[in-house]
Amino acid sequence: MGEEVKVFGAWASPFSRRVELALRLKGVPYEYIEEDIYKNKSPLLLKYNPVHKKVPVLLHNGKAIAESLVILEYIEETWKNNSILPQDPYEKAMARFWAKFIDDKCWPAIRKAEWSPESEREKAMEEACECLKALESALNGNKFYGGHTIGLVDIAANFIGFWLSIVQEATERELLSAHKFPLLFNWSHDFVNCGIVQECLPPKDKVLAIFKARVAAPSN
Template sequence: MGDEVKVFGCWASPFSRRVELALRLKGVPYEYIEEDIFGNKSPLLLQYNPVHKKVPVLLHNGKPIAESLVILEYIEETWKSNPILPEDPYDKAMARFWAKFIDDKCLPAFQKAVLGPENERDKAREETRDCLKTLESALNGKRFFGGDVIGMVDIAANFVGFWLRIIQEIAGVELLSAEKFPALFEWTDEFVGCSVVKENLPPKHKVWTVIKARLDQTMTAQTKSSE
């Protein structure tokens, strides 16, 4: 009997897509279960992730693992083919460092830059540009953060590679550009252009619609609260 692998996710979530991309890179077959994270979370999701009650959740032979970066580590340790982490202990530690930097520093700054209170947005946008500058330095002239192949940091940075450019278009604010961050901008094209990544991304027009609705909702709420 082979492995039974299921992914509880949401089609528009970059965190869910991280898990699916890692499994696809390693050639691991899995069953995908779509969750309605905004309205009606399934009893199974709440059972398998009672702490955070959110996607993604990886179910491997009946055992649940939550949190996307934790899941990526588990996938790497369980399926050895096509590694997403370097073999060298120092390089491995640095990959983990940059993946955590993306989640702990970059993503909160990006969110505040677009969805935060109006009087805090300028500061958050500067912080976002600082994060992008730091990420560009981490690329250090390489094709991918993982060198010649996509690795854990590239997977963790999928939001920058795909979602960020859509968000800044809708919000009318320039955060990532070819002029300011040429290497990082080129990386986004390289990353999204990879066939395995492209096949794993949600349709741009659908993402656009969801993000536009979320932004409009946030702006309306902020306007009402300031009246």
């Protein structure tokens, strides 16, 4: 078909890995372009995402789309096969709700819980646990949020499935465990052990090294 599909991303970013996973689930070939988002953002990245100046960016036939959840919706609407959203309008709305909940509530709460100073730790951990409790309830006894297959919410929750356990190892602060959240813990195991997901995950040892270096760095 001669389609041009490019992903501007960062290898350790769960957000750009979301986009790659969605494209792989759809069977869409793409070119991946690694960005140095901390020290040397490319002119192309700044051109295609002048508002936020960050990854991921999807470039489709010369048109740029930014923000991972927006990109996932675009991918779903552009390539109809292997849908990542339910067909039922209510279920589709719920999937969008939980995906937004993950980004707006879970992500900030987990970051705060894992990296907050000792004086703020207890309250931050409680808030993060409340988020995980709500997210666990949304599974409704299913293997994945998409039911038997990976869908939008599973993709959005990728940092809980893979990155969170690595952060916990580095910080020695436990949020997600089989004891605290058995259903969510089982989901994370099934998610990261899915073959197509594994293709879209960075090397664990390299990610762990980044987080351990952050823990060891003197606080400002």
